[in-house]
Amino acid sequence: MLILAVDSSTPVAGAALVDEDRVIIESFINYKKTHSETLLPTINRILRECDCSITDIDVLAVTAGPGSFTGLRIGMAAVKGISMAADKPVVAVSTLDTLAGNIAGSDALVCTLLDARKNEVYCGFYEVSGTCPERIKGPMVCTPETFLSIAVELAAYKHQEKIILLGDGYYRYSEYFDIELKDKLLPVPGHLMLPRAAAAGVLAVHKARQGEFEDVYHLRPLYIRLSEAEYRLGKGAV
Amino acid sequence: MKDILILGIETSCDETAASIVKNGCGILSNVINSQINIHQQFGGVVPEIASRKHIENIAMVVDNAFKEAGLSYQDIDGVAVTNQPGLIGALLVGLSFAKGFAWALDRPLLAVNHLHGHIYANILEHQDISFPAVCLVVSGGHTSLLHMKDIDSYAVIGETRDDAAGEAFDKVARFLGLGYPGGPAIQKAAALGKAGKVKLPRVYLDKNDFEFSFSGLKTAAMNLWKKMKGNEELAVFDLAAEFQQALVEVLVEKSLKAAKIYQVDSILMAGGVAANQHLRLLMKEKAGQENIKVFCPSLPLCTDNAAMIAGIAYHQYITKSYAPLDLNAYPGLLSL
Ligand SMILES: [Zn+2]
Numbered sequence: 345m346l347i348l349a350v351d352s353s354t355p356v357a358g359a360a361l362v363d364e365d366r367v368i369i370e371s372f373i374n375y376k377k378t379h380s381e382t383l384l385p386t387i388n389r390i391l392r393e394c395d396c397s398i399t400d401i402d403v404l405a406v407t408a409g410p411g412s413f414t415g416l417r418i419g420m421a422a423v424k425g426i427s428m429a430a431d432k433p434v435v436a437v438s439t440l441d442t443l444a445g446n447i448a449g450s451d452a453l454v455c456t457l458l459d460a461r462k463n464e465v466y467c468g469f470y471e472v473s474g475t476c477p478e479r480i481k482g483p484m485v486c487t488p489e490t491f492l493s494i495a496v497e498l499a500a501y502k503h504q505e506k507i508i509l510l511g512d513g514y515y516r517y518s519e520y521f522d523i524e525l526k527d528k529l530l531p532v533p534g535h536l537m538l539p540r541a542a543a544a545g546v547l548a549v550h551k552a553r554q555g556e557f558e559d560v561y562h563l564r565p566l567y568i569r570l571s572e573a574e575y576r577l578g579k580g581a582v
Numbered sequence: 583m584k585d586i587l588i589l590g591i592e593t594s595c596d597e598t599a600a601s602i603v604k605n606g607c608g609i610l611s612n613v614i615n616s617q618i619n620i621h622q623q624f625g626g627v628v629p630e631i632a633s634r635k636h637i638e639n640i641a642m643v644v645d646n647a648f649k650e651a652g653l654s655y656q657d658i659d660g661v662a663v664t665n666q667p668g669l670i671g672a673l674l675v676g677l678s679f680a681k682g683f684a685w686a687l688d689r690p691l692l693a694v695n696h697l698h699g700h701i702y703a704n705i706l707e708h709q710d711i712s713f714p715a716v717c718l719v720v721s722g723g724h725t726s727l728l729h730m731k732d733i734d735s736y737a738v739i740g741e742t743r744d745d746a747a748g749e750a751f752d753k754v755a756r757f758l759g760l761g762y763p764g765g766p767a768i769q770k771a772a773a774l775g776k777a778g779k780v781k782l783p784r785v786y787l788d789k790n791d792f793e794f795s796f797s798g799l800k801t802a803a804m805n806l807w808k809k810m811k812g813n814e815e816l817a818v819f820d821l822a823a824e825f826q827q828a829l830v831e832v833l834v835e836k837s838l839k840a841a842k843i844y845q846v847d848s849i850l851m852a853g854g855v856a857a858n859q860h861l862r863l864l865m866k867e868k869a870g871q872e873n874i875k876v877f878c879p880s881l882p883l884c885t886d887n888a889a890m891i892a893g894i895a896y897h898q899y900i901t902k903s904y905a906p907l908d909l910n911a912y913p914g915l916l917s918l
Contacts, residue, residue, distance in 0.1 A: 380674055384681045384907040398686050413630065414671050417637045418678045424641045425682025429655055561642045564634070571630035577623065 345552060348401045348426075349545030350387065352379040352419035353411025353439040354458055354512055356538050359386045361394055361401075362545030369394050370542040379418045387422075398430045403557075405548030407539065408436035409566035410466035410483055411458055416565035424560045433557040435548040438566065440468035443510045444477035445543035446536040452506035453499040457513030460485050465513035466568060467491050469498050476550065485568050488517045492524055499528070506530040510537055586899060587658045589683075590892025591644065593676030594668025594696045595722075596620075596627045598639040600647035601888035602658065606896030607706055611650035612882070612889045615639045618763065625762050626752065633671035640679045647888070655687060662692040662895030664699065665905075666912035667723065673911035681907060692895040693905035696886075697724060698734075700852040702894035703879035703887075705733060711848055711877055716840045718833060720861075721853030722748030722763075727792045727836060729844050734897060739840060740792020747829060747855045750796040754825055757804050758818055768822045769858055775819025777827035780806060784828050792836050799828055830861045834868050841874050848875045857884035 346368075351358040357379045360370040369390045373382055391397065406423040409416050416439075427434045443456035450472050457467040468482030481498065491513075499507050508530045509521060514537070522529065585604050592599040598615040617635045621627045648655060663680035665673060684691040701717055717728040717736070725742035745753070748765055755764030760771050785798050803825045810817045837849050849869055855861065856878050869876045883890060898904075 378910060380677065380910050381908040383678070384685055388685060388907055413633070414674060417633060417671070417675050421637055421640060421675045421678035422682035424637075425679040425684075426686040427682075428641060428645065429683045429686035561645070562638070563641075564638050567634070571628060571634065573624050573628040573631060 347545045349405040349541045351407040351541045353407045358541030360541035367542040407439040442544040444470040453504040457511045459516045588892040590888035591663045592888040593636045597886040599888035600644040602651040603892035611647045613646045629669045636675040660690045665693045670913040690904040699890035703883040703890040715848035717850040720747045720855035742794040744797035771822035772826045775823035777823040779820040782828045851878040
């Protein structure tokens, strides 16, 4: 099963080809250009480099959120277009699950957090004893303080000595987390800190095997938050 | 010669639209999913909500365009998409979808300026327009007069210095409590009142140039309403009628002046405000007296649609003016 995975939910633009559990090629761009400019050229390039055309692909995977509203829509719109034109099924993967997929076989509590602006983070809490992250709480949006208290509480409850923080939400509030967690915080090398399209592809293999495909006519990103205008109208949560 | 079929995609504001047009003039399908009902409760288009609706609707709208035309995806020769101007988040949905669709079908991508599309809506329905011509572009975002040497060669000879005509309609309609969108709301109210019962200024600025200004008229209408409020029940209709009359008179007069100075015998109208019945009638009446022909798109092609995008893109397809895969979207107008 050959999967083309696409992620543009954070400042990173990623695309990867994954064959079962083997990564064939991956592109990871964490640079200034907009996703609108980079995404399709990247997809085009990685397929060419592997002498593939879209007809060789079995399944498309896309990170569906949470993340930047516009970024999510760029990736999802592109994948919808490709899916319809090439008649390929789509698997949607959580951006937070994708991040947690960077870690495997750990006793630590794995927390993924994305900068949600307005002094909040999108976050999820995971156990990753094997190769597949198991979400125990989230996805949700909250302040870094609330996030941290949940993490500490969960770790205590699960008897986990160490806590791993992944995602750009960590970078944003690193000073605060470092001071609060001290040696409870298990540092992770930089290449595992941000979402990887390859990880989304590997997670998508599992979902595709279970037949968890999306209806592209109704698929939409997981925003978690309402738009500002809806909040002002006094609507509740999504 | 083989027929050229172009798929057009338009998501610059609050309409998700897709259309297939043959050889630049034959509309095979024209699907429009309007979000007006959703934005009404906010009194105007909310960009984030518009973008959310676009990503939900885009796949179905495009598929329906093919169904309506009785075509399969493989039948089209190129994919055209609006990439400017408009709401950036909204534009990006259509653009990203179009790129993925075109790339996966291995068809060229064609980038269209939304306003060029509005102007082209005239040509979609009237292949007998003789150029040069003057074109009045009036919408929620724009009020411009163009001197058109040909279908694809034009110069801006005048613009609004403040509010666009459609924007003035929206703001005044909201102030008078007539609802949203303002153009149709004022037109409806105006039909129940009489222009001239109350007096509003006609703002011509310099009578010899083609610049517009509507913010003074807008403020005058609002101030008058504050004074009148409560005094007379039917006054709102008279005020709406006078406001519409004042705005339309200026648009018509400046368009005619431009036609005379540039010595053209056709005036084209484009954009959402070109759907205003009073503007259409007055323009035709006054131009008729001067032997000038007036062209305006039928009502469904005045407002945002993708047929105008697919139509104009045919000419880009013929000249192989393809867009690259790293094409971006731009909210503002780079050039008209
Ligand atoms: Zn428009």
